[in-house]
Amino acid sequence: MTQTQSGCPMSFDPFGEEYQQDPAGALAAARAHEPVFYSSELDYWVVSRYADIKEAFRDTRAYSAAIALDPLTPLAPEARERLASYDFAPGPVLVNEDPPLHLRRRKELAPPLAADEVAKLEGRIRDLVTRYIDAFASRGHADMVDDLLWEVPAIVGLLVAGVPDEDVERARHYTIKMGLFTWGKPSAEHQVEIADQVGRWWRLSGELVDRLKREPGRGWVPRAIEVHRQDPELVNDNHLQNMMMSGLVAAHETTTNATANALRHLLAEPGVWQALGEDPSLIPNAVEECLRYSSSVLCWRRTAVREVVLGGVTIPAGGRLLLVIGSGNHDERVFPDPGRFDIHRPNAKRHLTFGVGSHNCMGAPxxxxEMRIILEELTRRLPGMRLVPGQEFTYLPNASFHGPRHVLTEW
Incomplete structure (x- = not known):
């Protein structure tokens, strides 16, 4: 099971420098010769082609989402003890549960994240982005991650969740640790440090839910609290706390990474930044190409409910799958010349970054x-912005959540 068709073991390290710098390139050989292979180091079946990834997402009877939020690196006993000291009780939320419960909950919880509801926030988001740009526009240089992208998506995510403004500041500092907890490869010592932060975020999530129960508002979590009161079996207290905890991570870190990736590549292409400033109608499709070309979520996971055949390979019941979205988005069977960054690509929106099927990301709108507004405001205010020459782009050693730590710019 560990052999490729050529008789050589397929090597794959999702924490290595090759994958971090060029995720799609790291799996180019797999896409060409062994699109589904078993990694003994990870104990996962790695899936690299678009069609196979899409099939695993869509077929909820054959593939379970239950492991989607499990730590990729097993936790050391000391880390588990630290989490237990916080009464950490992870439970199923929309992203890691299966039908029919998933579909029932999604139907009830989705309305606040629908495109028409989210569109009502455009003015507030634009005002927020403008204030942040005002703080550095006259300076002539900025780190787009530290000065803009780290904070704005966190604040927007908390606002959409319904967290009161006065709690935004303390809540946003915890979300980065969840990405490392789920997708990283920390040492046993580092796991304890991360577990402590996760435990603190767990407690704060519970406090925020309790506050929203006492002081009803508008947003995703207040909607869930309303459902909880009407049907406490469908949405219980544990679900509310897990919703608050995981939902804000998804709203924050993935959007921060997606926009940082976008700026890196848009600014690297000659003439593209100027073209977007001259014709903002190009920005929506440019966003889709950025999401395809440099996915902020590189992979996701499923478990085979029964023995299945995927990509011509038999996967046993209970086999764990690593669906490498960042590879599927560069599958030449779907995207001609996939290594070329093209903001005019006609089918860019077919990317897998937001998933497909019943688990398609509710936060996609x-x-x-957010990405459109940020690009509209930056291209309008800073038409001459460029990347600082010679900088190196570095990434956290993380198998899925992917974005540069810094994007240094000047104008």
């Missing part, structure tokens, strides 16, 4: 709105 919000992410698209």
């Amino acid at each position: 919000l992410a698209r709105l």
